[in-house]
Amino acid sequence: MYVPTFDDVRRAHARIYPWIHRTPVLASDTLDRMSGARLFFKCENLQKAGAFKVRGASNAVFSLDDEQAERGVATHSSGNHALSLSYAAACRGTPCTVIMPRTASRAKMRAVTGYGGEIVTCEPSLAAREAALNNLVERTGASFVHPYNDHRVIAGQATCVRELLDDSGQLDAVVAPIGGGGMISGTALSLATIAPDTRIYAAEPANADDAHRSLKAGHIIEDDAPDTVADGLRVSLRELTWHFVRRHVSDILLTTEEEIIDAMRLVWERMKIVIEPSSAVAVAVVLKHPDIFRDRRVGIILTGGNVDMYRLPWVDR
């Protein structure tokens, strides 16, 4: 297992810079007042393809040598990694194939093909997904880019908190949502070098609390089909992200579904920006824990903004 270093982050940043947005860091008087903290929102919802995932995906795609690039990239994802890898591959002119469960949303599928990605559908099971992926890689020689358990991906995600600190100055804490742990791992990787005293809090839905339970248990625990509105956070830690989480995360804070939805609507209403439920998980834990964050300078990573506008959770529930 190769563990990426801050030198990898520097190289990643130089590599992906032309292909990503330098996203803004926003403030909100209202949320500062509600939380008692001074908040700095890193707006990856305004990122290319609508999510931070494009950082890791671009780093992986542009790390390939020409021969590898010609054979293409492949992944399995029904979410933002699928969009992001398709976008990054299109930037390089590399073929991209995404294995998606046939139950994935039409909107996400349209977005993937809109970026030029090819979709191979499979049954919605782990076994079917892996069989389809192996088959594809064997047939085409494509490079597999895992959504998070990949050192190139983690080094790419690590560029996000580096930009955040550049814009915010010193922070007491950074809060980001945790699913597979790619963003948290990248955050830990960068902060360990540039701001080792900044504490890292992961935010997780109570309905998908496998990372929380893993941290308490001291080993990876996988969730069995968690049910949460934060659909980007339904996956589990893997060995490389576990490496960072267990060493660098101060705590994993949990939220209810209602708190997630309220925080999401609050950000839309007051900050006038569109965030997806996964991002709202980080906002929700900061509002829930004034004991931890009051009077602190806190960075919050708003990880993405890809939302089906016809299925808003506060309207549907």
Add this chain to the structure above:
Amino acid sequence: MYVPTFDDVRRAHARIYPWIHRTPVLASDTLDRMSGARLFFKCENLQKAGAFKVRGASNAVFSLDDEQAERGVATHSSGNHALSLSYAAACRGTPCTVIMPRTASRAKMRAVTGYGGEIVTCEPSLAAREAALNNLVERTGASFVHPYNDHRVIAGQATCVRELLDDSGQLDAVVAPIGGGGMISGTALSLATIAPDTRIYAAEPANADDAHRSLKAGHIIEDDAPDTVADGLRVSLRELTWHFVRRHVSDILLTTEEEIIDAMRLVWERMKIVIEPSSAVAVAVVLKHPDIFRDRRVGIILTGGNVDMYRLPWVDR
């Protein structure tokens, strides 16, 4: 009738600068591709109190002498001017009273009182509104700040396009929605001095096309209770805004309700920002008229982002 000059704009800008956000100018590859133009979005939806109206309101409030300020300000509005005047008055520590029809939305009323404004409700008729306002002004000596037919307000709104051009560089055209004409008048006032060759297009719902008909007829025509989702644009021109509109506006372009709603959802989905229907009117006309805007550098003023998240027009219709 005093017609404000660009010197008034300069003074307004210096006066209101501490109380407003310098809002960003955003770009969108997707909307550029769809329109064939190069678009620059001035994001007044991210402005204090959620709308550009705070510029004019602040300029009016901070133009008062101390004795006037002590007696307070008053207005009639069921929309963003009510919020903005309440906000600006609170910044100065000035009492603010807003005459609102008793049918106004609870959300807007809460926002006004949230900023410290006092609400006097009246029957939803012009006569009742004016009687309530006159009564108030007589009783308290408060200064009336009209939502748009006021030279201080127009000079304040004029600061918006000045910032836009600072950030975008030269533009072939600027597009803004038109209701009472405050933003369009301010835009004309600034551009006449700093960019006289930049064309000005007003965007109006076909269901509330009084400004369009006024421009064609050569005199002010008032609409009788127009019905449009763009609730900020239901009011009519008045003498001071008509002065600017008739002299400086190249054309007033119309959109259907469906086009407005589609443009609004498109901006939320692709740009990940929350805009209100009135703002979407300007986006809709640019998408509708490639004949006018293709290959041009076009500024679009996104005028506000105050939306009831429980009543989204694409969900309700």
